Amino acid sequence: xxxxxxxxxxALAPSVSVDEANAEAFSRLDAADPWVVDVAPAGEVLPGYxxxxxxxxxxxxxxxxxxxxxxxxxxxxxxxxxxxxxxEEAIEGFASxxxxxxxxxxxxxxxxxxxxxxxxxxxxxxxxxxxxxxxFCNFYEGKEPRRxxxxxxxxxxxxxxxxxxxxxxxxxxxxxxxxxxxxxxPLIARAxxxxxxxxxxxxxASILFNREILPAVLGMVGEGVPxxxxxxxxxxxxxxxxxxxxxxxxxxxxxxxxxxxxxxxxAMAFSCRGFAIKLAGLGDQWFEGPPPVxxxxxxxxxxxxxxTWMGGESPITETVGLGGFAQACALSLQDxxxxxxxxxxxxxxxxxxxxxxxxxxxxxxxxxxxxxPTGVDARMVLEKDIYPVMDVGLAGRDGGQIGAGVIRAPxxxxxxxxxxxxxxxxxx
Amino acid sequence: xxxxxxxxxxALAPSVSVDEANAEAFSRLDAADPWVVDVAPAGEVLPGYxxxxxxxxxxxxxxxxxxxxxxxxxxxxxxxxxxxxxxEEAIEGFASxxxxxxxxxxxxxxxxxxxxxxxxxxxxxxxxxxxxxxxFCNFYEGKEPRRxxxxxxxxxxxxxxxxxxxxxxxxxxxxxxxxxxxxxxPLIARAxxxxxxxxxxxxxASILFNREILPAVLGMVGEGVPxxxxxxxxxxxxxxxxxxxxxxxxxxxxxxxxxxxxxxxxAMAFSCRGFAIKLAGLGDQWFEGPPPVxxxxxxxxxxxxxxTWMGGESPITETVGLGGFAQACALSLQDxxxxxxxxxxxxxxxxxxxxxxxxxxxxxxxxxxxxxPTGVDARMVLEKDIYPVMDVGLAGRDGGQIGAGVIRAPxxxxxxxxxxxxxxxxxx
Numbered sequence: 137x138x139x140x141x142x143x144x145x146x147a148l149a150p151s152v153s154v155d156e157a158n159a160e161a162f163s164r165l166d167a168a169d170p171w172v173v174d175v176a177p178a179g180e181v182l183p184g185y186x187x188x189x190x191x192x193x194x195x196x197x198x199x200x201x202x203x204x205x206x207x208x209x210x211x212x213x214x215x216x217x218x219x220x221x222x223x224e225e226a227i228e229g230f231a232s233x234x235x236x237x238x239x240x241x242x243x244x245x246x247x248x249x250x251x252x253x254x255x256x257x258x259x260x261x262x263x264x265x266x267x268x269x270x271x272f273c274n275f276y277e278g279k280e281p282r283r284x285x286x287x288x289x290x291x292x293x294x295x296x297x298x299x300x301x302x303x304x305x306x307x308x309x310x311x312x313x314x315x316x317x318x319x320x321x322p323l324i325a326r327a328x329x330x331x332x333x334x335x336x337x338x339x340x341a342s343i344l345f346n347r348e349i350l351p352a353v354l355g356m357v358g359e360g361v362p363x364x365x366x367x368x369x370x371x372x373x374x375x376x377x378x379x380x381x382x383x384x385x386x387x388x389x390x391x392x393x394x395x396x397x398x399x400x401x402x403a404m405a406f407s408c409r410g411f412a413i414k415l416a417g418l419g420d421q422w423f424e425g426p427p428p429v430x431x432x433x434x435x436x437x438x439x440x441x442x443x444t445w446m447g448g449e450s451p452i453t454e455t456v457g458l459g460g461f462a463q464a465c466a467l468s469l470q471d472x473x474x475x476x477x478x479x480x481x482x483x484x485x486x487x488x489x490x491x492x493x494x495x496x497x498x499x500x501x502x503x504x505x506x507x508x509p510t511g512v513d514a515r516m517v518l519e520k521d522i523y524p525v526m527d528v529g530l531a532g533r534d535g536g537q538i539g540a541g542v543i544r545a546p547x548x549x550x551x552x553x554x555x556x557x558x559x560x561x562x563x564x
Numbered sequence: 565x566x567x568x569x570x571x572x573x574x575a576l577a578p579s580v581s582v583d584e585a586n587a588e589a590f591s592r593l594d595a596a597d598p599w600v601v602d603v604a605p606a607g608e609v610l611p612g613y614x615x616x617x618x619x620x621x622x623x624x625x626x627x628x629x630x631x632x633x634x635x636x637x638x639x640x641x642x643x644x645x646x647x648x649x650x651x652e653e654a655i656e657g658f659a660s661x662x663x664x665x666x667x668x669x670x671x672x673x674x675x676x677x678x679x680x681x682x683x684x685x686x687x688x689x690x691x692x693x694x695x696x697x698x699x700f701c702n703f704y705e706g707k708e709p710r711r712x713x714x715x716x717x718x719x720x721x722x723x724x725x726x727x728x729x730x731x732x733x734x735x736x737x738x739x740x741x742x743x744x745x746x747x748x749x750p751l752i753a754r755a756x757x758x759x760x761x762x763x764x765x766x767x768x769a770s771i772l773f774n775r776e777i778l779p780a781v782l783g784m785v786g787e788g789v790p791x792x793x794x795x796x797x798x799x800x801x802x803x804x805x806x807x808x809x810x811x812x813x814x815x816x817x818x819x820x821x822x823x824x825x826x827x828x829x830x831a832m833a834f835s836c837r838g839f840a841i842k843l844a845g846l847g848d849q850w851f852e853g854p855p856p857v858x859x860x861x862x863x864x865x866x867x868x869x870x871x872t873w874m875g876g877e878s879p880i881t882e883t884v885g886l887g888g889f890a891q892a893c894a895l896s897l898q899d900x901x902x903x904x905x906x907x908x909x910x911x912x913x914x915x916x917x918x919x920x921x922x923x924x925x926x927x928x929x930x931x932x933x934x935x936x937p938t939g940v941d942a943r944m945v946l947e948k949d950i951y952p953v954m955d956v957g958l959a960g961r962d963g964g965q966i967g968a969g970v971i972r973a974p975x976x977x978x979x980x981x982x983x984x985x986x987x988x989x990x991x992x
Contacts, residue, residue, distance in 0.1 A: 329759050329896040330758045331757050331758040331759050331929070339758065340758050340759075340768060343775055344771070347774070347800050350796060350797070350800055351793075354785055354797075355793075357785040358785055358793070360786075365782045365783075365786070368778060368782060369779060369782075372775050467929035468757040468929040468933075470929065470932070470933070471933070477929065477931070501895035502895055502905050502930070503905070504904060504905055505896075505898070505899070
C-alpha cells in the first residue's frame with residue numbers, strides 16, 4: 137500500500153506559456169500508469185477519512201443544498217453505515233454536523249452517480265505507478281436499477297451492499313493481491329479494440345479483468361477459499377463491473393495533471409445542483425455551471441420529464457480520453473443510449489477540436505488507431521463553442537436508473553474557469 | 565450425442581424458381597442453431613471414420629496431387645497417429661492405399677489450413693438444433709507458428725498435439741458436457757459487437773466461451789479434476805481458440821442449406837491445387853478453380869514469394885456471413901492482416917451485392933446493426949464480377965504461419981458451378 141492523495145504539482149516559471157504548461161499536463165496524463173493493487177474499506181485507505189463521513193459526487197455543498205435523489209442517497213448511506221437508525225435521525229445528523237458530508241474528489245475518489253461512500257465500503261485502490269499518487273472507487277452494486285448510487289435505499293439495496301462488503305470485495309481483493317496488482321492501462325487499451333469505451337460500455341473490460349485474476353481465482357478455489365465461485369459468477373453476469381476500475385484508473389491519472397499555468401481540464405463532475413470542472417492549473421477549485429445538456433434513450437416505461445440529476449463523477453473517464461471521447465470504439469452503444477453510428481463517430485471526431493493531443497495508449501480502430509482525443513483545453517472549448525460529450529446513465533426522480541444517454545458540459549463552467557485562470561495568471 | 569452427417573435436402577418441384585430455392589436455402593441457413601455439445605475423438609464421432617484415415621482440406625484429390633506443405637501435413641498426421649513410424653513408411657502407406665486420405669467436408673468436418681484429422685484427434689461436436697445435423701472441427705494447436713495444420717511436424721508439434729489429446733480436450737469436453745452444451749450463435753453475435761469477425765479475430769469469442777464454461781470449470785477445480793487450471797490458463801492465452809468452434813458452427817449451419825435448384829454457395833475451401841466451392845443446389849460436388857487471389861501482411865522476416873497454399877476450409881465462416889463478410893466489426897484486424905478501416909468497410913459493404921440476404925442474428929454495429937451479408941449467390945458473383953472476400957492466415961513454403969491477409973475466391977469456380985447448374989437444371 138502506498139499512501140493516498142493527489143500528486144503534487146510541478147511549479148513552472150511565470151515565463152512558461154500556457155501551451156507549454158498544457159503540453160506538460162498532457163504529457164503527465166499520457167504517462168500515467170494506473171494499477172489496481174488492493175481492495176480495502178474506504179475508512180482505512182481514503183486519506184483523512186473519518187468514521188462519521190459520507191462522501192458524495194460533485195463540487196462540495198452544504199447539507200441543505202442536496203436535494204432529490206442525491207439527498208436520498210446521502211440518507212441511505214448514513215443508514216447503511218449505521219450512523220443513524222432512522223431517516224429522521226440521519227437528517228438531523230447531517231443538519232447538526234454530527235454526520236459529515238465530503239466531496240469524493242477531495243479524498244482522491246470518484247463517485248458513480250450520487251457516488252455515496254461510507255467508512256465500511258470497500259474501494260479499489262489504484263496506484264499511478266508513473267507519479268506515485270493513488271485513486272479510489274467503490275464497487276458496482278449490480279444490475280438491479282434500484283441502487284444506492286441512484287438514490288434508492290431499501291432492504292434489497294441494503295442486502296446487495298452488504299454482499300459487496302462481505303463476499304465480493306474480500307474475494308476480488310484477495311485475487312488482486314495474489315495477482316501482484318493488475319495494470320489497467322493496457323487492459324483498457326485492449327477493451328477499446330473490443331467494443332468498449334469503458335464508461336457506458338464495459339463488457340469486454342469486465343471479462344478481460346476476470347481473465348487477469350483467473351490464475352489467482354483458480355488457486356483460491358483449489359484451496360477452498362469461501363465465496364470464490366459465487367463471486368466469479370457474479371462478475372461474469374455484470375458487464376458494468378469494470379466501470380469502477382476505469383473510474384479509479386482515470387482519477388489516479390487525472391490527478392497527476394496538476395501543472396501551474398495549464399488550462400487543461402483535470403476533472404468533470406456534477407451534483408444535483410449543476411455541472412463543475414477543475415483545471416490542471418487551478419488545483420482543487422471547482423468551476424460550476426448549470427446541469428448538463430442531455431440527449432438520451434429511456435428504458436421502456438419511462439419519460440423525459442422523469443430525468444433528474446443526482447450527481448455523477450464518471451466523466452472522469454472522458455477527462456482522460458475515454459467514454460464519450462472513445463465512443464467510436466463502442467458503436468453498439470447505439471442500442472443502449474440512442475444515436476446512430478454516424479452521430480457517435482462525428483461526436484467522437486469533434487472532440488479532437490477541443491483537446492490538446494491524442495492519447496498515446498488509448499486508440500480507435502475505426503480512426504486507423506489514432507489516439508483518442510485527450511486533455512480538454514478550456515480555451516478551445518470557449519473558442520470553438522464545442523462542449524465535452526459524456527456517456528452516462530440517467531437517473532429517475534423516484535430513484536433508480538431509467539435510461540442512458542449523452543450529456544454535454546455547459547459553457548458556464550469553462551467561462552468561470554477561464555475567468556479565474558486570468559485572475560490568477562493574468563490574460564495570456 | 566446425435567449422429568453426424570449432412571442434413572438431407574428438401575426436394576423442390578421443378579417449377580420452383582431459383583429465387584425461391586435460394587430464399588429457402590437462405591432461410592435454412594439463417595435458422596440454423598449450432599450448439600457445441602461434446603468433445604470426442606474423430607474416430608468415434610465422424611460418420612464412417614476409419615482408423616487408417618487421414619483427412620485434409622479442399623476438394624478430394626489423389627495422393628500424388630498433394631504437394632508442398634499439404635503433403636507434409638498428411639505425412640505428419642500419419643506419423644502422429646502411429647500409422648507409420650517413418651516418413652518413408654508414411655509415403656509408401658499413402659501411395660499403396662494402406663493409409664487412406666479423405667476430404668474433411670465429406671465427414672461433416674472442416675479443416676483449418678491443411679486441416680489434418682486423424683482418428684485419435686479430439687473434435688468439437690456441434691449440433692445444429694434447428695435441423696438435426698452435426699458439424700465437427702478439431703482443436704487449435706496453439707500460438708506457435710509451427711503447427712501440423714501449417715505443414716510442420718517435429719517433436720514440438722507432436723508434443724503440443726498430444727497435450728491437446730490428453731489434457732486440453734478432456735477438460736474442455738467435460739466442461740461442455742457439464743454445461744449442457746453451449747449455444748454458439750448468440751455467443752458469436754455478441755462477439756461481433758466486441759471486435760471479432762470469428763475468422764481471423766476471435767479474441768472476444770474465446771473469452772466469452774471461457775466465461776460460458778466457467779461455472780462448470782469452477783466446479784471441476786473444486787472437485788480436484790486434473791488439468792483444469794492448466795487448461796483454463798491455456799485458453800486464456802489463446803485468442804484464436806474459438807476459431808475451431810466458429811468453423812464447426814458454420815459447417816453445421818451451411819450443411820443445412822442443401823436445397824434443390826439453389827445457386828447459393830454452401831461451402832468454400834482450397835487445397836494446394838486450388839480453390840473450390842459447392843452450391844446448395846448441387847449437393848456434394850466441388851467446382852474448382854485456381855488458387856485464390858491474395859492481399860496480405862507478412863510477419864517480420866518473411867517475403868511475398870514464400871506464400872504457399874496448403875489448404876484451408878475456414879472460409880466456411882464467410883459462407884455463413886462471418887469472417888470477411890463481417891470485417892467491419894473487427895477493424896483492429898488492420899494491424900494483423902493489413903488494410904485500412906476504409907478498405908475493410910468498403911470490402912464488407914461490397915459483399916451485400918453478391919449475397920442473397922442479411923443475416924438475422926449476426927449484425928454489424930457500424931452499419932446500424934444491419935445483418936451481415938449472407939448467402940453468396942453464384943449468379944450475382946458472375947454478374948457483378950465481385951468475388952467473396954475471406955480473412956485467412958498465410959502459410960510459408962517451409963511450413964508455419966508467416967502472415968495473414970485477405971483472399972478472393974477465383975471466378976473460375978463460379979463459372980464451373982453455374983455451368984454444372986445449367987446442365988442439371990437447364991438454363992433459367
